Amino acid sequence: MHEVEFDKITGTSKLFLDYINCRQPACRYFGYDFTEISAYRTVAEQVTRKKYDREKLASIITGAASRFYISENARKNIEKLKQPDSLCVFAGQQAGLLLGPMYTVLKALTAYKLAESLEKELGQPVVPCFWTASDDHDFDEIKTVSFLNRDGECKSASFIPESSHPGAPMADIALDGNIDLFLSQVDESLTQTEFTSDIKKLVRNSYRAGRSISEAFIDLFNRLLGGFGIVPVDPNFPGMKAMFKPMFRREIEDHTRIFELFKSRSREIVSDGYHRQVHKSADTLNLFYNDGQRRNIIFDGEGYRPDGAEPRLSQDELTGLLEREPDKFSANVTLRPIAQNFAFPTIAQIAGPSEAAYFAQIQPLFEFHEVPWPVVRPRIFASLLEPHIAKIMAKLGIEFAGLANDLEFEVGRVIGKNFPAEIQQQADALRTKMEEPLAKLAEEVKKTDLESYQAIDHTRRRIDHELNHLSKKLFMAHKKKHEDARKRIYKVAAFLLPGGKFQERVLSPVYFANKFGPDLLKGIEAKLQLDSRAHQLVEIA
Helix, strand or coil, rough: EEECHHHCCCCCCCHHHHHCCCCHHHHHHHHCCCCCCHHHHHHHHHEEEEEECHHHHHHHHHHHHHCCCCCHHHHHHHHCCCCCCCCCEEEEEEEHHCCCCCCCHHHHHHHHHHHHHHHHHHHHCCEEEEEEECCCCCCCHHHHHECCCCCCEEEEEEEECCCCCEEEECCECCCCCHHHHHHHHHHHHHCCCCCCHHHHHHHHHHHCCCCCCHHHHHHHHHHHHHCCCCEEEEEECHHHHHHHHHHHHHHHHHHHHHHHHHHHHHHHHHHCCCCCCCCCCCEEEEEEEEEEEEEEEEEECCCCCECCCCCEEHHHHHHHHHHHHHHHHHEEECCCHHHHHHHHHEEEECCCHHHHHHHHHHHHHHHHCCCCCCCEEEECCCEEHHHHHHHHHHHHHHHHHHHHHHHHHHHHHHHHCCCCHHHHHHHHHHHHHHHHHHHHHHHHHHHHHHHHHHHHHHHHHHHHHHHHHHHHHHHHHHHHHHHHHHHHHHHHHHHHHHHHHHHHCEEEEHHHHHCCCCCCCHHHHCCCCCCCCCEEEEEEE
C-alpha cells in the first residue's frame, strides 16, 4: 500500500484539506479531532446518557430483512444493537445500481474498521451500520454503472425503466422487464474470468423484476459485504419513519429558527474562506413530501404546501398529516443525519468530502434538536492497483499525483527520466568528434600521398556511414521506447483515472469482484489503513 497526500492533488477543496489535517478554523466546525480516542469517549458518554429504543430499531431491521439476503454476521450485529450500551458507526450512500461507484464499498469498510477498533478501545458494543438513502430521487445520477475492458476502455450499462418516474424516490421505483436488458449489457461489459459465472448469478439474485431499486441495492450489498456484518438501515423499512416523527415535527414547527441557525453557520464558513456545500432558501423546509413525486415542502407565509402541488395546509394540518402518514415524509440532506442520530445511538459518522462540507454547516442544528453530535470521520480513499498496472508503475516510476494533476506533464516527466535525450546527443557528438581528426589527417596526407589519402578518406566515409546508421537506430529505438512508454502511461491512467476521474468514483465494485473474485474485499480490507489521511494505492495480490 502506498499513500498520496491530498495536498499534492489539485482540485482538493480547502475545507476538506483543513478538515482531514485538523487545522483551524475548519476543525472547530466539526467539534472533535477524529484522530483522538478521547473524542469518541466523550460522544459515547453523551450517547449513553440518552434513551434509545434499541429493541424497536432491531425489530424494524429484522422485520425488513425478510425481503433481502442478510448474512449471519449482520444478524449477530443486529442482536448486538439491542444491548443497552450499544453504539453505532454510520456510513451511507444513495442506492446506486450494482452499489454505484467503488467508494460505496470504501465507506462501508471504513465504518466496519472503525467500529471494530472502537469496540476494543471503549469496551462497549459498537455496530457498523450502512444507511441506504432510498428517499433520494435523482434517478439520472444512479442509473448507469461503469466497467473497464482488458484495454482500459470504459464500458457502461444503464437501466431505463419501461415507464418514467420523475421525482420518485428509489424506494418507489420497481425493477421492471427492462432489468433483463440492463443485465445483458452488464454481461457484455464484464471481462470473462473464472468468477464471471458466479458473479452474474449473484447480481441476478439481487436485481430481479418486482424489487425496488433500493431493495436490490441492499441485497447485493449484503451478498458482497456480508462477511463484515454491516447492518443495513433504510429509512423506508416499515416502521422506521415513525421513529423520526419528533424531528420532523420540530422541523415544521421551528423551521424559521432552524433556517437562521443554518444561515449563520453558512456565513461563518464563507467568511473563513471556505465554500458552502448546501444552498437553501428561507421558505424551504428541510423536509420532503411524497405524493408519488418527492416534493420540497414550501412555507409561503400563509401556510405549507408541497412544491408544485396544492392545497395549502396550516401548520396543524401538516403536523396532523405527519402523525397519520409519516412514511410520506423524508428528510433532506441537512436533516437526515439528525433524524438518524436521534433514533440510533451514533458515535461516529463516516464522511466523504461533500458530506464533510455539509456536516460543517449543520452542527448548530444538532445542538438545537438536542441530538449528540458525532465524531465526523473521513472515509478511506483508495485506488486498487491491478497487478499489471502496479508493475508498469513500478518499472517506469509513474506517480499517481502526476497522472491526476496533469497527464501530459507526467508523460513527459516519465519519458524524460527513463529515456533521456542525451543518448542521441552523445551519438551525434561522437560522430562529429571522429569525423574532424580523420578529415584533417586526410587533407595533410593528400598533398604527399594520394593513395594513402584515398584509403583514409574511404575509412572516414565508412566510419561516418556506420555512425550515421547507429545514430538512426538509436533514434528509432528511442522513438519506439517513447511510444511504448506513452502507451503504458495512458493505460495506467485509464485504469486509475477512467474518464479523468478517480477510479473509486467511476468503477462498480462488481467490476473488481468479477475480475478477482467476490472474496477480494476481504483482502482489500486488511490492507486499507483506517488512520491514513491520504489517498491509498492498494495493490491487488
